[in-house]
Amino acid sequence: MELSPPYEGCLQKELEELKRSYHKLLIICNGNSSALSDSMAALGIPTINLNLELSKALLKVPSNRRSLRVGEIVAEIIKECKSDVIYFNHIELLFHPDLQIDPLRLFLNLSRNQTLIVFWGGEYKDKVLTYAEFGHPEYREYRDVEAKVITLKE
Numbered sequence: 001m002e003l004s005p006p007y008e009g010c011l012q013k014e015l016e017e018l019k020r021s022y023h024k025l026l027i028i029c030n031g032n033s034s035a036l037s038d039s040m041a042a043l044g045i046p047t048i049n050l051n052l053e054l055s056k057a058l059l060k061v062p063s064n065r066r067s068l069r070v071g072e073i074v075a076e077i078i079k080e081c082k083s084d085v086i087y088f089n090h091i092e093l094l095f096h097p098d099l100q101i102d103p104l105r106l107f108l109n110l111s112r113n114q115t116l117i118v119f120w121g122g123e124y125k126d127k128v129l130t131y132a133e134f135g136h137p138e139y140r141e142y143r144d145v146e147a148k149v150i151t152l153k154e
């Protein structure tokens with residue numbers, strides 16, 4: 001599905017549909033993350049800059065233990081937010097090879113009990129969700145994604 005601005009009405013509809021899903025995860029590709037953040041604010045949905053919050057928390061963790069703590073730290077960030085719906089932007093740190101995690105699997109697991117909206121810096125084309133370019137160390141490709149994925153028109 002492709003959305004055009006303003007996004008608020010379409011987002012509300014998507015969020016209502018997510019309530020009936022096992023994974024309450026909405027992935028948004030393309031578009032302007034700033035305009036999207038404005039729409040989230042208009043809907044009263046808190047925005048979390050995951051790179052900032054996760055990097056602050058990881059500084060306190062020895063480098064050889066960081067990959068083991070990432071999921072727990074993101075879960076703590078969600079818990080501290082105290083909101084039914086949370087919007088994550090700037091998620092690039094999750095793709096760093098040193099962290100050895102699967103970002104999509106992490107969000108799917110965390111979205112079973114919490115509605116999450118994620119701005120994905122990659123593409124969704126022909127039912128394939130990608131991040132980075134093929135050959136890049138952070139490259140990921142997902143087929144048959146178990147989340148709702150939409151793209152934005154600029």
